[in-house]
Amino acid sequence: MKPLxxxxxxxxxxxSSRPNFLIRLVRRPESGIFLALIxxxxxxxxxxxxxxxxINAFLVSRQIAFTAIVALGVFFVILTSGIDLSVGSIVGLSxxxxxxxxxxxxxxxxxxxxxxxTGAVIGAINGIIVSWIGVTPFIVTLGMLxxxxxxxxxxxxxxxxxxxxxxxxxxxxxxxFGIPGPLIxxxxxxxxxxxxxxxxxxxxxxxxxxxxxxxTELSGIxxxxxxxxxxxxxxxxxxVTGMLFVARFRSAQANAGLGLELDAIAACVIGGTxxxxxxxxxxxxxxxxxxxxxxxxxxxxxxxxAYWQDLIIGAIIVLAAILDVVRSRRRxx
Amino acid sequence: MSEWMLEMRGISKSFxxxxxxxxxxxxxxxxxxxxxxxxNGAGKSTLMKVLTGVHAxxxxxxxxxxxxxxxxxxxEAFAQGISIVFQEFNLCPNLPAMENLFxxxxxxxxxGLLSYSKMREKARAAFAALxxxxxxxxxxxxxGVAQQQMIEVAKALSHDTRIxxxxxPTSALTGEETRNLFVIMRELKERGIAIVFISHKLDEVLTxxxxxxxxxxxxxxGEIATRDxxxxxxxxxxxxxxxDRLYGQRHGQRSDDIVLxxxxxxxxxxxxxxxxxxxxxxxxxxAGLLGAGRTELALxxxxxxxxxxxxxxxxxxxxxxxxxxGAVAHRMGYASEDRKRFGxxxxxxxxxxxxxxxxxxxxxxxxxxxxxxENTVTNRYIEMLHIKVSGREQITxxxxxxxxxxxxxxxxxxxxxxxxxxxxxxxxxxxxAKAEVHKIIADLADKGVAVIVISSELPEILRVADxxxxxxxxxxxADLPRGEATEQSVMKAAVS
Numbered sequence: 129m130k131p132l133x134x135x136x137x138x139x140x141x142x143x144s145s146r147p148n149f150l151i152r153l154v155r156r157p158e159s160g161i162f163l164a165l166i167x168x169x170x171x172x173x174x175x176x177x178x179x180x181x182x183i184n185a186f187l188v189s190r191q192i193a194f195t196a197i198v199a200l201g202v203f204f205v206i207l208t209s210g211i212d213l214s215v216g217s218i219v220g221l222s223x224x225x226x227x228x229x230x231x232x233x234x235x236x237x238x239x240x241x242x243x244x245x246t247g248a249v250i251g252a253i254n255g256i257i258v259s260w261i262g263v264t265p266f267i268v269t270l271g272m273l274x275x276x277x278x279x280x281x282x283x284x285x286x287x288x289x290x291x292x293x294x295x296x297x298x299x300x301x302x303x304x305f306g307i308p309g310p311l312i313x314x315x316x317x318x319x320x321x322x323x324x325x326x327x328x329x330x331x332x333x334x335x336x337x338x339x340x341x342x343x344t345e346l347s348g349i350x351x352x353x354x355x356x357x358x359x360x361x362x363x364x365x366x367x368v369t370g371m372l373f374v375a376r377f378r379s380a381q382a383n384a385g386l387g388l389e390l391d392a393i394a395a396c397v398i399g400g401t402x403x404x405x406x407x408x409x410x411x412x413x414x415x416x417x418x419x420x421x422x423x424x425x426x427x428x429x430x431x432x433x434a435y436w437q438d439l440i441i442g443a444i445i446v447l448a449a450i451l452d453v454v455r456s457r458r459r460x461x
Numbered sequence: 462m463s464e465w466m467l468e469m470r471g472i473s474k475s476f477x478x479x480x481x482x483x484x485x486x487x488x489x490x491x492x493x494x495x496x497x498x499x500x501n502g503a504g505k506s507t508l509m510k511v512l513t514g515v516h517a518x519x520x521x522x523x524x525x526x527x528x529x530x531x532x533x534x535x536x537e538a539f540a541q542g543i544s545i546v547f548q549e550f551n552l553c554p555n556l557p558a559m560e561n562l563f564x565x566x567x568x569x570x571x572x573g574l575l576s577y578s579k580m581r582e583k584a585r586a587a588f589a590a591l592x593x594x595x596x597x598x599x600x601x602x603x604x605g606v607a608q609q610q611m612i613e614v615a616k617a618l619s620h621d622t623r624i625x626x627x628x629x630p631t632s633a634l635t636g637e638e639t640r641n642l643f644v645i646m647r648e649l650k651e652r653g654i655a656i657v658f659i660s661h662k663l664d665e666v667l668t669x670x671x672x673x674x675x676x677x678x679x680x681x682x683g684e685i686a687t688r689d690x691x692x693x694x695x696x697x698x699x700x701x702x703x704x705d706r707l708y709g710q711r712h713g714q715r716s717d718d719i720v721l722x723x724x725x726x727x728x729x730x731x732x733x734x735x736x737x738x739x740x741x742x743x744x745x746x747x748a749g750l751l752g753a754g755r756t757e758l759a760l761x762x763x764x765x766x767x768x769x770x771x772x773x774x775x776x777x778x779x780x781x782x783x784x785x786x787g788a789v790a791h792r793m794g795y796a797s798e799d800r801k802r803f804g805x806x807x808x809x810x811x812x813x814x815x816x817x818x819x820x821x822x823x824x825x826x827x828x829x830x831x832x833x834x835e836n837t838v839t840n841r842y843i844e845m846l847h848i849k850v851s852g853r854e855q856i857t858x859x860x861x862x863x864x865x866x867x868x869x870x871x872x873x874x875x876x877x878x879x880x881x882x883x884x885x886x887x888x889x890x891x892x893x894a895k896a897e898v899h900k901i902i903a904d905l906a907d908k909g910v911a912v913i914v915i916s917s918e919l920p921e922i923l924r925v926a927d928x929x930x931x932x933x934x935x936x937x938x939a940d941l942p943r944g945e946a947t948e949q950s951v952m953k954a955a956v957s
Contacts, residue, residue, distance in 0.1 A: 339807065343806050406809075
């Protein structure tokens with residue numbers, strides 16, 4: 129077959145002119161927000177030297193880990209252009225079911241399974257209603273935010289579940305070579321998430337669904353199944369943070385994870401994940417979660433009043449969403 | 462005063478360092494229909510955007526009645542009587558025809574509130590002037606494409622329009638509707654309105670225009686009075702070379718093996734009792750008017766729509782397909798007429814799009830996607846179809862229409878299809894790429910693929926297909942072998 133117009137450039141010429149590692153690193157979309165994170169940290173340390181102390185670094189990184197694990201879950205959903213507002217409530221609910229199981233004398237390993245199962249079931253309910261019934265994710269998960277939190281209150285009457293075994297508590301409070309337990313859990317989960325999204329068929333399809341649902345469906349891909357699974361992933365990962373909270377605070381609290389969905393979504397968006405779906409990286413998300421954690425911690429250290437803190441965090445979320453719109457416009461032009 | 466109503470002189474325009482218009486000239490007389498011809502990416506649309514004020518930054522001068530003008534935005538251009546009818550309609554499908562007509566300059570009563578009665582009256586007058594029958598209160602979504610087109614035209618003419626730009630206005634119209642549009646265009650011409658007509662359909666260009674101005678690579682590449690023009694001359698001006706005229710030449714052996722047999726297939730909203738057989742290596746043309754149910758039939762075959770009755774036999778075996786995944790597993794592919802919406806994941810790379818339907822085949826032993834396997838497949842099809850890309854990793858959004866179409870075809874070739882359905886495979890792509898697509902189709906059939914080609918362009922279907930199935934209102938009304946099919950016989954079956 130002879131080309132009729134021009135020459136078909138067959139071999140990808142990108143390989144030959146590949147810039148070196150350092151340049152590629154700087155050109156990565158995450159580098160901008162990473163730079164912002166560094167500046168933020170330097171600025172806070174100058175203002176409040178306590179920020180850079182090892183003990184504070186330990187506390188902040190642990191806090192970031194809690195948020196980032198939930199954010200990882202929401203990330204899958206957002207990549208398909210969905211949203212999950214119920215993750216904060218799932219954190220609370222799975223912590224309580226896991227805690228109650230242990231309080232009833234169940235072995236911690238089995239109790240963890242109970243917690244994971246709780247997250248998976250709630251996520252699956254979200255997923256079924258979104259994918260197969262076709263209700264907008266915003267409304268489904270907003271309702272679930274209320275229902276799951278309500279269930280927590282029904283189960284606990286607003287109290288916390290105490291009597292958590294010592295072996296379980298250690299995960300949340302101990303450290304390995306000075307690294308907090310939750311951070312290690314996050315590291316493992318982040319690597320797994322990255323591999324899943326980059327090298328598995330499921331991950332490829334998650335991005336494809338977010339990029340163009342209809343075209344993906346017509347390519348013979350079961351879009352509903354993919355979307356369903358992302359809500360299950362979000363539920364399961366939220367339950368991990370839920371149980372880490374129990375370990376950390378030595379009890380399952382009824383209000384655990386309250387409002388965490390905002391931080392998690394903000395971490396995704398600040399990290400460059402598009403709310404319209406199809407764009408975003410695990411690395412970006414981790415940096416986004418770090419930005420959120422550092423700001424929250426910085427505000428506390430600088431003794432900004434709690435009222436102002438909410439206002440500032442809210443403003444940052446809106447700002448990040450504006451940035452998302454600007455970015456997607458630039459991609460399209 | 463000069464003879465020209467409009468003169469664009471030495472227009473140059475660049476986007477982030479890339480020059481897309483180089484010193485382009487365009488003149489228009491009062492009451493003249495000028496065709497702006499050129500391949501996709503030649504700069505036609507950019508030039509029109511300069512004229513209509515979309516692009517306010519450019520070099521060169523625009524003279525309107527000999528006076529220099531420079532529009533800062535579309536509103537200013539519109540106020541001076543320059544209107545455009547876009548290729549893709551800019552209508553709100555959920556609103557009535559009349560509200561679309563007056564969108565942006567709504568009709569108000571004395572109270573300052575919208576006056577529906579006045580609006581209805583004015584809309585009726587506007588449609589009557591174009592001699593089209595559209596109920597001003599009809600919701601646009603429920604109107605046919607041709608009627609939507611006429612609303613666009615009416616909208617463009619709702620001011621004292623002097624220059625009307627029509628960007629591929631006939632691409633979605635049937636022959637009859639196109640002829641009606643031409644009647645109206647001639648009337649507008651009589652009224653002294655100058656029309657810039659952008660089209661890839663050369664027979665239409667030769668029918669309706671007075672003069673053809675051709676562009677190539679952002680420059681003027683020729684101009685000819687239509688009475689002196691022939692299709693070959695136009696093509697030569699457009700591509701700067703002679704086209705391979707042998708599209709659709711077949712070499713393969715005819716086979717009698719039936720790959721696909723459809724029996725009494727019905728499905729909502731329109732498909733009724735469709736039966737046909739498709740042989741190995743056969744190209745089946747699916748002809749009919751817009752809305753005859755050709756695309757619906759394709760979606761039904763792919764399992765993207767639910768059938769109510771009927772059976773499907775693949776290689777003689779009855780096969781149930783409930784979802785496109787089932788169709789793909791049985792090696793059936795469907796390249797949609799709307800490639801941006803149903804064909805490509807635009808933000809993804811050429812590589813990711815080409816391998817979209819063969820994920821299970823590009824895994825390594827660990828079950829992870831193998832970059833090596835993926836690259837091999839991608840390279841093979843980029844080479845085979847001569848897809849012009851900067852590399853495998855180019856984002857498909859940034860490709861031209863013809864190359865996007867090739868990526869979609871590549872995706873389906875990758876499944877090594879038994880049956881491939883191509884829905885309007887050459888819509889909106891330029892003449893050169895069109896010939897290539899025709900050649901690809903013929904090559905596929907020669908290799909034994911059974912191809913169904915849906916097309917609204919009769920000449921295309923007559924040239925490409927071995928056999929033509931004509932549909933009308935969801936039924937098959939004719940099954941014509943190549944020898945018996947003529948424009949007349951197909952058209953007759955399409956309207957009865």
